Amino acid sequence: MSVFNRDAENEVTRGARAVIALPDLGRESRRDPGARLDEAAGLAEAIGVAVEEKLHFRIRAPRPATLFGPGQVQQIADAVIQAEAELVIVDAAITPVQQKNLEDGTKAKVIDRTGLILEIFGERAATAEGRLQVELAHLDYQAGRLVRSWTHLERQRGGFGFLGGPGETQIEADRRLIRDRMAKLRRELDQVSRTRSIHRERRQRAPWPVVALVGYTNAGKSTLFNRLTGSDVMAEDLLFATLDPTLRQIGLPGIDKVILSDTVGFVSDLPTQLVAAFKATLEEVVSADLLLHVRDIAHPDSEAQRADVEAVLKEIGVAETTPRIEAWNKLDLLGEEEKAAVRAEAARREDVVTLSALSGEGVGALQAHVAARLTAGHQRYTIALDAADGAGAAWLHQHGEVLDQRVEGDRIDYEVRMARADYERFLSR
Template identity: 75%
Template sequence: MSTGFDRDPDEFTRGARAVVVYPDLGGSSRDAEARLEETAGLAVAIGVEVVERVALRIRAAKPGTLIGSGQVEALAETVRDRELGLAVFDAALTPVQQRNLETSLGCKVIDRTGLILEIFGERARTAEGRLQVELAHLDYQAGRLVRSWTHLERQRGGFGFLGGPGETQIEADRRLIRDRMARLRRELDSVSRTRGLHRERRQRAPWPVIALVGYTNAGKSTLFNRLTGADVMAENLLFATLDPTLRQISLPGIDKAILSDTVGFVSELPTQLVAAFKATLEEVVSADLLIHVRDIAHPDSEAQRDDVESVLKDIGVAEETPRFEAWNKLDLLDAERRDDVLAEAAKRDDVLAVSALSGEGVDTLIDRVAARLTLGHRRYRVTLPAADGAGAAWLHQHGEVVEHWVEGDTAIYEVRMAPKDHERFAVRNG
């Protein structure tokens, strides 16, 4: 039987039989089996058949191969015996380590960064998303000898590491890469400016923005669909959502709010992707409130929480930004664990236990979010021209009109609203 690697390696395609390797350097708060499961899920997400999963304990990283020589030999034997064509390392490999491992194992090797970039390359749907992925891919490849690079002017679906039609084994032309990256950054700057204008218009409108954030596959899109009645792709699949989705929702006491579904985070998210997706993530940075959706049934839920908080800090989300944690997937817990989670959540004002799938706890989450957004509302007296129907409608939409009366050509409103909304109204009226 062919391994799929006895031909030009750059013709390597989806459907490869693979081994997933987790080099455990110690000191991690994560469970090795859970980490292997996550990486295998990432590989399956791009059509790879995961045949073997191997956790290797490493005392010290080897400069040439990361893992020890004995471990390399044992892994090579597994590759030969199981006729595998791909080794996926759940670690960041240097170009030298990647090349040496490919030589020793006799199969193609990709690391965690390459794997995540591959998925992003397949999942990005909008022009902006594809620009971001390509920029991240180029940044990653800039310092490497590229084995599966397609000429920069060639258009194809994705920017992958597993090969594709017409690819040849060549070294990256670094000048072309630099030029292309410069063009991509200019295009993304333009996108960012356009996004900023849209955001500015929303602030003038204005409507509060609520952003769903969380680890990939935590259930953000399922909750988004539950809250909005939308049909955003929501599957048991890592990185099912890449391109941001905005929908209008109504909340108790708030006629209109904007809910944003964002790309899921992951541990050791490549810095190239954080930088490239910054324009998209600006929706999170400028949000009025964050809902951090957590998969409370996952064994590494606490570690995943820390990863998400780390990325939020990296992209500039202020610590004082109001946020809730939605402990999702109650439906996956056994009775004892469920009781423990509900009891723990009940002790905290910033936590709600929910099942986005069944809807349990979602109404309470909605009420709590609305209460938080209206917290600190004050009473203001606002005067408008009596004929300003749009201004009157705005006050009714974004505040509670306690009373109003007309004096000649002037309408006077007593309105209870958030100070931020009052400031936005002042901006609206110039």
């Protein structure tokens, strides 16, 4: 299901040439226009669209009909001719009427940022759940695009009964079909959500802490995930390289088992349709014991990206009290002076670790920091075991940090630091 094509005859495919138009409404002064254009180009290239021209326009008074002023629309049209482009990507959300008028003014297909991101998700979804989520988001987006600029939607179908009657217009029929399909998808996703909840409850009964990797798309989450787990999750210099959540078991200093979750990357102006559709996936983040926020510290908009991630976390219901650690990634892309400045700033904070997931630099320090945060509420206990109780000794080593042990005849006294819940579980064994 493609948001590119309004009709099959003019379908825009991979390899299409595109012009990007960035409308600067003055509300995002914290973002660098060049970095915003580069990100939009990265989104386009993620689905095989060749970006031929990037245009930045300051807009003082947005036009309801076209968003851009008449002269700006003409500049876009000229760029389309010059680049022999078939597609215009507006790096903002536009209304259906603006889309139609811009297509008329530029003689090219027009999609907005929401449509572009949906197109990427549609291509990347690999699992049945991911495909359901993306289709639901597509339909929600398309339902708002059924405007009367599509002339075939104005035709009427015949009514019921012998006398006929006014019948149902095509637009009403299409909306009804979309509503029915969306209702079916939501029921299927509810079932997925219930299944995921059962799995989560099982993990909570076996008290293994869950650490969720979150961050802006292309911040290096999957690279760090692979480094920590020894897995081979897709990790490329590509926006939205991974969509479906991946969970792996890892060990950390003093903790035998931790569940590490890699989630979809966030992005500025993430379509609300996708946030709603991916709620089942993002429930892993909501229920996590610790959030590991991976940041591309070499990016010029790193601070703005942090704010975008926090905004999405708030939108999906993550409590502000959920513990967080910021992993300032991609040290390898910084010069020596920049690297020293970043490390000095990180040293002044208790919730920051600097690293390079690609080279492995700082990953050991991150593991120790995560383990320290997860065991912050642990207490020290003295436990006496028979010397022959090998299973008990192994349990203590797996679920706590054995600080000392003393042999007293046929008994061994262990000094162990562990969570109160684990201590009570041990006493009840």
